[in-house]
Amino acid sequence: MDSLDDYQIPYGLMAEFDTPADAMHAAEQVRDAGFTRWDVHTPYPVHGMDDAMGLGNSKVGWFTFCCGLCGFFGGMLMIWYMNAYDYGIPVGGKPNFSPFASFPVAYEMTILSGAFGSLFGMLFLNKLPRLHHPLLKNMRFADVTHDKFFVVIEADDPKYEEEETRALLKKAGSKHIELVNE
Amino acid sequence: MANHSVPSSVKIAPPPEELERPALVENNRSLGWISDTVAGVIENKTPGWWKLTFGISLLVSLGLPIGLVYLISTGVGVWGLNHPVAWGWAIVNFVWWIGIGHAGTLISAILFLLRQKWRTSINRASEAMTIFAVMCAGIFPAVHVGRIWFDWWLFPLPNANSIWPQFRSPLLWDVFAVSTYFTVSVLFWYMGLIPDLATMRDRFRKVAGKVVKPAAKMRNKLAQFLYGLFSLGWTGSNRHWRNYEKAYLLLAGLSTPLVLSVHSIVSFDFAVSQLPGWHTTIFPPYFVAGAVFGGFAMVMTLMIPLVSLYKGLDEIVTIRHLEVMSKVILVTGSIVGYAYGMEFFIAYYGGNPYELYAFKNRAFGDMNWSYWWMIGCNVLAPQFFWFKWCRTTPWFIWVVCGFVNIGMWMERFVIVVTSLHNDFMPGNWGYYSPSWVDMITYFGTFGFFMTLFLLFCRFLPLIAISEVKGVTPQADPHHPLGGAKH
Numbered sequence: 191m192d193s194l195d196d197y198q199i200p201y202g203l204m205a206e207f208d209t210p211a212d213a214m215h216a217a218e219q220v221r222d223a224g225f226t227r228w229d230v231h232t233p234y235p236v237h238g239m240d241d242a243m244g245l246g247n248s249k250v251g252w253f254t255f256c257c258g259l260c261g262f263f264g265g266m267l268m269i270w271y272m273n274a275y276d277y278g279i280p281v282g283g284k285p286n287f288s289p290f291a292s293f294p295v296a297y298e299m300t301i302l303s304g305a306f307g308s309l310f311g312m313l314f315l316n317k318l319p320r321l322h323h324p325l326l327k328n329m330r331f332a333d334v335t336h337d338k339f340f341v342v343i344e345a346d347d348p349k350y351e352e353e354e355t356r357a358l359l360k361k362a363g364s365k366h367i368e369l370v371n372e
Numbered sequence: 373m374a375n376h377s378v379p380s381s382v383k384i385a386p387p388p389e390e391l392e393r394p395a396l397v398e399n400n401r402s403l404g405w406i407s408d409t410v411a412g413v414i415e416n417k418t419p420g421w422w423k424l425t426f427g428i429s430l431l432v433s434l435g436l437p438i439g440l441v442y443l444i445s446t447g448v449g450v451w452g453l454n455h456p457v458a459w460g461w462a463i464v465n466f467v468w469w470i471g472i473g474h475a476g477t478l479i480s481a482i483l484f485l486l487r488q489k490w491r492t493s494i495n496r497a498s499e500a501m502t503i504f505a506v507m508c509a510g511i512f513p514a515v516h517v518g519r520i521w522f523d524w525w526l527f528p529l530p531n532a533n534s535i536w537p538q539f540r541s542p543l544l545w546d547v548f549a550v551s552t553y554f555t556v557s558v559l560f561w562y563m564g565l566i567p568d569l570a571t572m573r574d575r576f577r578k579v580a581g582k583v584v585k586p587a588a589k590m591r592n593k594l595a596q597f598l599y600g601l602f603s604l605g606w607t608g609s610n611r612h613w614r615n616y617e618k619a620y621l622l623l624a625g626l627s628t629p630l631v632l633s634v635h636s637i638v639s640f641d642f643a644v645s646q647l648p649g650w651h652t653t654i655f656p657p658y659f660v661a662g663a664v665f666g667g668f669a670m671v672m673t674l675m676i677p678l679v680s681l682y683k684g685l686d687e688i689v690t691i692r693h694l695e696v697m698s699k700v701i702l703v704t705g706s707i708v709g710y711a712y713g714m715e716f717f718i719a720y721y722g723g724n725p726y727e728l729y730a731f732k733n734r735a736f737g738d739m740n741w742s743y744w745w746m747i748g749c750n751v752l753a754p755q756f757f758w759f760k761w762c763r764t765t766p767w768f769i770w771v772v773c774g775f776v777n778i779g780m781w782m783e784r785f786v787i788v789v790t791s792l793h794n795d796f797m798p799g800n801w802g803y804y805s806p807s808w809v810d811m812i813t814y815f816g817t818f819g820f821f822m823t824l825f826l827l828f829c830r831f832l833p834l835i836a837i838s839e840v841k842g843v844t845p846q847a848d849p850h851h852p853l854g855g856a857k858h
Contacts, residue, residue: 209849210854236613294548
């Protein structure tokens with residue numbers, strides 16, 4: 191009978207590094223080799239890593255902007271509907287709706303929905319929450335939130351060839367390279 | 373990209389030693405030491421002092437349900453309110469607590485935008501302080517309305533009378549400002565916690581095999597499950613960090629105008645009315661400066677004992693941090709002192725006899741004790757911080773901050789009560805004293821606040837682990853300690 195391991199699907203190759211500089215140089219080499227499905231895992235955001243990985247600007251800002259805009263106009267519309275259209279409350283001969291008196295509330299609504307847009311936009315773009323991940327089963331990977339740096343190249347990558355990729359990561363200076371299963 | 377890197381012909385020398393800034397974490401500690409130290413607070417046995425203070429806090433917090441149940445079942449008459457002072461301790465306490473919250477947001481948002489890296493050591497605990505302070509603040513306006521079962525009329529919800537809230541009232545602006553402030557503070561705080569919750573998840577996972585006792589095994593399983601659930605599957609991926617940092621920056625950018633608007637709107641509760649002593653254009657900036665001043669004092673009141681009680685934290689929150697915060701207190705205290713002087717000048721220069729009377733009455737009338745307490749604690753006490761010894765001696769800072777906390781409460785008392793008790797017509801004048809219900813409710817909020825804060829210290833990383841790691845030299849890939857080869 192085959193062992194269970196024979197049926198396991200490889201997730202990718204995981205290479206461990208001790209310093210942020212080593213991980214960054216490795217990332218530059220992986221980027222230049224033309225890989226697309228790969229990632230660097232670090233205990234804190236390493237500055238310069240986005241360039242080393244060849245990533246552009248994040249798109250979270252669009253979520254913030256659109257949600258904030260909706261919050262502002264939604265707030266204005268709500269106040270107009272409630273105080274001027276549905277049930278006018280005349281006080282002291284003042285107009286039932288004025289953008290100036292409505293501004294503080296609409297402003298707070300802008301910030302409120304902008305903040306929701308930022309957090310949930312970030313989670314959406316990161317495809318989080320994800321409560322299961324092949325890497326999270328690996329004990330060595332647990333140090334990623336402690337003091338180690340990992341470069342992971344997924345087996346799904348069109349350029350992935352186990353031996354060649356392993357050699358690339360070894361050349362980049364990793365002392366520990368491991369195949370992680372799905 | 374390749375074109376971003378420096379050409380190899382250019383040699384970058386490290387900065388001269390005298391220009392190198394002192395490290396934020398002392399003794400050149402490693403990245404792992406930072407997580408070990410901060411997580412140690414959660415993993416080690418519950419200290420005796422924690423149990424003692426937690427018990428006392430829980431006992432004091434009983435004042436809150438007792439005071440509130442008596443108030444709600446009987447009516448607002450159980451407070452010391454009467455004609456002409458219809459806003460007493462409840463509003464004073466509301467403004468005081470919400471002001472305390474502002475320092476947390478200032479540290480997490482404004483200092484982040486200003487690239488003040490030292491903020492990373494204190495931002496997590498200050499943000500927690502913000503959230504708990506706003507919770508305490510929110511209790512007072514909710515119960516002071518009298519018939520609290522109609523509180524939901526403050527929100528734009530359809531009701532049987534088909535009447536909507538009146539959006540031209542600053543009191544309603546305040547409802548939106550405070551509830552937005554609370555929600556955004558919670559979102560910001562939680563987002564900052566995600567990577568650190570992942571650290572805790574992984575730490576409990578690493579030791580899971582070594583745990584033998586059944587009770588400890590259960591605890592370990594529960595910790596792994598809860599930290600794992602709330603860290604949302606964080607793997608420290610750089611593709612994630614990229615969006616995370618952008619979202620963090622945007623939240624900081626949103627929180628900065630938010631925090632300025634919240635205390636401005638709180639000040640509108642007074643400034644938009646017609647009462648001498650309240651009807652002043654200086655209120656928004658003066659309230660915001662006062663809020664930052666009082667809030668920083670509360671941050672130090674909490675952090676100084678914590679840092680001395682937990683081993684190792686004094687290398688992350690150092691004397692340098694305390695000194696910088698003392699300077700912020702000195703600056704904002706002086707701004708507040710300037711505002712007190714300017715108010716008096718405008719009362720004289722404005723030529724309005726009622727306004728002038730209101731200010732003379734504050735300083736020399738029958739409630740002058742509150743005014744001079746305010747001046748002593750808020751304007752004079754922080755002046756000690758001109759001297760380096762005073763800024764670098766923790767116990768001394770702690771004492772001054774205690775006075776600042778008292779002084780800021782007195783300031784709100786001066787604004788709310790002395791303006792109301794003697795207004796336009798002498799026939800309308802009266803005195804104000806709080807009742808015992810006012811007092812136990814207020815002290816009850818202290819217990820409530822401390823209970824929540826102690827629980828936070830026990831179960832969540834009270835220092836932002838990943839952020840502190842990010843500001844050490846060994847985290848910088850261009851620094852020799854980060855592995856860069858020159």
